Each structure stands twice: as structure tokens, then as C-alpha cells.
Amino acid sequence: MPRTPEAQAFFHAVYAAVQEIPEGKVTTYGHIAKLIGTPQRPRQVGTALKHLPSDTSLRYHHDNVPWQRPGTSSAILTESRSQPEGARNQAANLQAEGVAVTTGALGELMVDFAEFGWFPRLLPSEEAAGVIPDDSDDDDGESE
DNA sequence: ACCCTGACCTATC
DNA sequence: AGATAGGCCAGGG
Numbered sequence: 603m604p605r606t607p608e609a610q611a612f613f614h615a616v617y618a619a620v621q622e623i624p625e626g627k628v629t630t631y632g633h634i635a636k637l638i639g640t641p642q643r644p645r646q647v648g649t650a651l652k653h654l655p656s657d658t659s660l661r662y663h664h665d666n667v668p669w670q671r672p673g674t675s676s677a678i679l680t681e682s683r684s685q686p687e688g689a690r691n692q693a694a695n696l697q698a699e700g701v702a703v704t705t706g707a708l709g710e711l712m713v714d715f716a717e718f719g720w721f722p723r724l725l726p727s728e729e730a731a732g733v734i735p736d737d738s739d740d741d742d743g744e745s746e
Numbered sequence: 747a748c749c750c751t752g753a754c755c756t757a758t759c
Numbered sequence: 760a761g762a763t764a765g766g767c768c769a770g771g772g
Contacts, residue, residue, distance in 0.1 A: 609769060632755055641755090642767050648753035649769060672753085680753050688753065 604653075612640065616650040617662035623671040626699045628713060630675045647672070652682055670695035679703075679711040 604610040615638040622637075623629055631644040640646070651672070656664040670692045674680050679689035693703045693711040704712050 604769070606769085612769090630755090631753075635755085640767090643769095644754040644767085645752060646754090646768060650753095652753055653770085669753090674753075675755065682753050683751095685753080692753090 612638070612643075612646060613650040613653065614662065615639075616647050617654070617667045620651070620667050620669065620672055621662075623668060625668070626701060628671045628673055628696070628701060631672055632675055634672055652684065668695075670699075673713055677712045678706070679713065 604613055616634060619634045619637045631647045632641070634647050635641050635644040638647075651667075651669045654662065654664055654667055654669055658665055673692075679692050681687070681689040685691075689711050696713060697703050701713060706712055
């Protein structure tokens, strides 16, 4: 539970953004951070989800917010000290949605974005620019 | 009340 | 190509 109202608003923004992620799809913490207007704080996004309350009486809770869908940019399901089984639980939830989870050589659970066609929500500026995070292979030169 | 860590990302070397 | 450094700011000890 955040101390300052700003932090609480930030948390709520994170939860709301996470709720917008469709089932079977995933996105990154950085993208969530950008969506809520704070691209410089992907860490706090993780902090917010870590502090996601289990109290179902609240507006946002563990069962209401799909905390499993956002992940890291490296596609590796990271875990916290407080919740060592978080990654495994996340993997289980993702697999339940039909998301392919790959196990690394060292036993790391990682999501293969290409397997199910990762398609995150775009920012207004990106949509205007016509940026599609598909297999668009830009060899060189960016306009603008 | 201070200091370090943290479910991270991006730019630079 | 990979590795390192810096930044962000709230939580927890």
C-alpha cells in the first residue's frame, strides 16, 4: 500500500493498464509504464504488481488484475525474493491462457513472444506513426 | 530518518 | 554482437 496519493494513483494506473491486456496476450513492464505516461518508471510498475492486494473488496485485487500478462523485455519470467514462486505461478497462469512458456537451459521460465504473436497495445503516438510491432524489418533509415 | 534494494529499461562502451 | 552504467522513485530494513 503506497504512502503518498501520487503513488496510489500510479498503482491504480498500472492496474488499469494491466487490465486492458487481452487474454492470451502479454506485454512488457516498459510498455505499461509508457501507457500510463511514465516511461521512466518500469520498475515501479513491477513494484505496483508486487503490492497488488489480495483483498477482493478493493477495486483492484489479485483476482481482478491479470498480473501474469505483463513481463520483462527479455521475456524471462523474473521472480522476487518475497515471491520466489511468482515466476512459476505466472507461467502456470499463462499456460492456462494458451501462452507458450519455454524453459531455459538453466531452468528459467521464459515466454516465447513469437510463438503466439505478441501484439501489445500501441501508444497514440505510435499508432499515428503507423508503427506495427510485427515482423516489420526496417533495414535502415528512420523517417523523421 | 537514512540507505539499499527492486517483478526494469535504455543508452553507451 | 555482448557487457556495463545510469536512472527512476517507492518499499522495506
